Amino acid sequence: MNQKIIFSASLAILLFAGISTRAQGILEGGKVTGNFQLDAQAYQADSAIGAYEVEEKMRMNAFANILYSNGNFNAGMRFESYLNPLLGYDPRYKGSGVPYWFGSWKNEQFEITVGNFYEQFGSGLVLRSYEERNLGYDNAFRGAKVKFSPYNGVTLKGLIGTQRFFWEQGPGIVRGLDGEFALNDMFDKDNTCKTRVTLGGSFVSKYQDLEEIMANDTAMLTLPANVASWAARLNVNRGGFSIDGEFANKLNDPSSINNFIYKNGQSLLVQASYSQKGLGIIASAKRTDNMSYKSKRTETGNALDINYLPALPRQHAYSLSAMYPYATQPNGEMALAGQINYKIKKDSWVGGKYGTDIAVNYSRITSIKMEPAEGENTIGASGTLGYQSPFFAFGDELYFQDLNIEIQHKFTSSYKLLLSYMYLNYNIDVIEGHPGEPMVKAHIIIADMTYKFNQTNALKFELQNLITKQDDGDWLQFLFEYTIAPKWFFTFSDQYNYGNPDKDRQFHYMNVAAGYTQGSNRLSISYGKQREGIVCVGGVCRNVPASNGLTLTLTSSF
Amino acid sequence: MKRIVLFLSFALLVSAAIAQETENKGNKLPSVSVKNLDGQTINTAELSNNGKPMIVSFWALWCKPCINELTTIADVYDDWVAETGVKLIAVSIDDSRSSSKVGPTVNGKGWEYEVLLDANGDFKRAMNVNMIPHTFLINGNGEIVWQHTSFSEGSELQLIDMVRKLNAGEAIENH
Secondary structure: HHHHHHHHHHHHHHHHHHHHHHOOOOOOOOEEEEEEEEEEEEEEEEOOOOOOOOOOEHHHHHHEEEEEEEEEEEEEEEEEEEEEOOOOOOOOHOOOEEEEEEEEEOOOOOOEEEEOOEEEEEOOOOOOEEEEEEHHHHOOEEEEEEEOOOOOOEEEEEEEEEEEOOEEEOOOOEEEEEEEEEEOOOOOOOOOOOOOEEEEEEEEEEEEEOOOOOEOOOOOOOOOOOOOOOOOOEEEEEEEEEEEEOOOOOOOOOOOOOOOOOOOOEEEEEEEEEEEEEEEEEEEEEEEEOOOOOOOOOOOOOOEEEEOOOOOOOOOOOOOOOOOOOOOOOOEEEEEEEEEEEEEOOOOOOOOOHHHHEEEEEEEEEOOOEEOOOOOOOOOOOOOOEEEOOOEEEEEEEEEEEEEEEEEEEEOOOOEEEEEEEEEEOOOHHOOOOOOOOOEEEEEEEEEEEOOOOOOOEEEEEEEEEEEEOOOOOOEEEEEEEEEOOOOEEEEEEEEOOOOOOHHHEEEEEEEEEEEEOEEEEEEEEEEEEOEEEEOOEEEEEEEOOEEEEEEEEEEEE | OOOHHHHHHHHHHHHHHHHHHHHOOOOOOOOOOOEOOOOOEEEHHHOOOOOEEEEEEEEEEOOOOHHHHHHHHHHHHHHHHHHHHEEEEEEEEEOOOOOOOOHHHHHHOOOOOOOOOOOHHHEEEEOOOOOEEEEEEEOOOEEEEEEEEEEOOOOOHHHHHHHHHHOOOOOOOOO
């Protein structure tokens, strides 16, 4: 099956290449670009912080993308190598190969892609394939995709494929259709209307062969082989106002994640914003109910997701503010969030010569309300409809809450300061699955200052303090970073768990690092200890185990 | 299966290498669909600045050095534009988690850049961006003449120097 697809795809690529060659002479104008990244780590055991002995002493992740483009023809591939996967990456990545390659061709109306590809419908509530290389996440489709724009303002997409599962493909086949209609481009060619309206709709269906799964070890479940989902979305813009909304519905999809219940799933995401120069306001609300959608019924890990359920809280960038990151609870959550950005004008009394930036951000996430389904006494039993849930009701259990304020001010051309305060509630029981552990309540204070000695030399100093009585207690972090623009950086940092209730576990996690950049080539080396914890980049999080040793990272683009 | 793929890539590489020898022009921006803050779809191959240089900078709300870079440039952006006619296009790779916050944040900070949303990383992939910030300099003919990853205080001076060189018709060394 796989080989056939690859063979026909290769044929197609060659054919397309042939066409474009003939059209343009001897590959005239063909361009090759690419990039490369290598992460290598040499490990030292440190039983105190829980860094285990690594047999290989050293491990490495590497990948390289090579893209070829010639007029309307594009092709590309990615070589990946994990020998062996770095600690914190799924061990199933072990090995080397070319898991990603594609060919695509387009003209004014059509764009055809065969091979592996990424795609997102709307905000991703029913379909999104994407990659986060540095987190080891990749759910690319392998199959074919067609994009068709029959009329100005109309974009139709269709795709079919299986999904990447480390070095294999998942068992389910995903089919998807999406249409987007930019009404202004369709009907208002002279651009007279100040209000812009875009409508969209998606339909997605997955197929997986039937299998034998028992409910409560007694009855065999009757499973659906095909599971459909659909979504409708709306985007309205006028001047500084903007409203974005998407509603998604998924038909019964018993799976390991929802404990094999037959309830339909829903999600609603609404965001409204207003902004003008110097002021930005946004409010968001989201409901998620039974919306895990994977191309394998029994998959429970971070793989084979067909859809993407965006988490609303702010993604923090400092180590201690990012210590307790929220991850969407696909089985159910109610979320509210808001943010205000304001700039106090330049040359005012408070704003100073350069102005002052203020940002306030809040988010709160709770459970959904659940009641037993009709004719049932329990909630969520396998083989039943599971539960019923009033759409607009908030549940009683708090999952996450985050209030943060950030003030940034530049005092002179050589000195600037950022201050931030954050209050956090983190339901460690639900989010990390540690039953019985109390809610983490933490205050986090951050000061970040930068002083420029001259045009190229600068020193940055960060001081962070996390205060909590729960989990591992209080943390203090400092970081010095000296940069010589545009090529060099040197950092020294320490994270100190001074408030750990267990006095023997009040560790220091010290780290020194240096890096050199030349254009788009960058080499960095760091030595020190890495705390066990969750690292999040771009909305995906992964657990990183404690480690100790030397890390080398090389990136290059051409 | 692997053999076919490898052969194919090899063939592509060789042919492209030949092509590059005969045709030594700089790469142009690839054609990918992204959105602007009004929700309009934009083809990245059509980005232009009327024959003047253009800076394309990839960033995200969660990337501290990116915000640093764009804030630093914002302080001098008016002067840059007046002097060189340069335009900065800030491409946010925030996904649907925070892409709606990009517009209000950019406005709230008073940035005057042209901002594009690359919510599923299509433009990022086509430009071979690994880590952000990653900044490209494009000349008046739409050719990518220089790129740089990471930001440190003072890097912006190198960037505007490059723009001045471009305007003066001097060659740019790619580093």
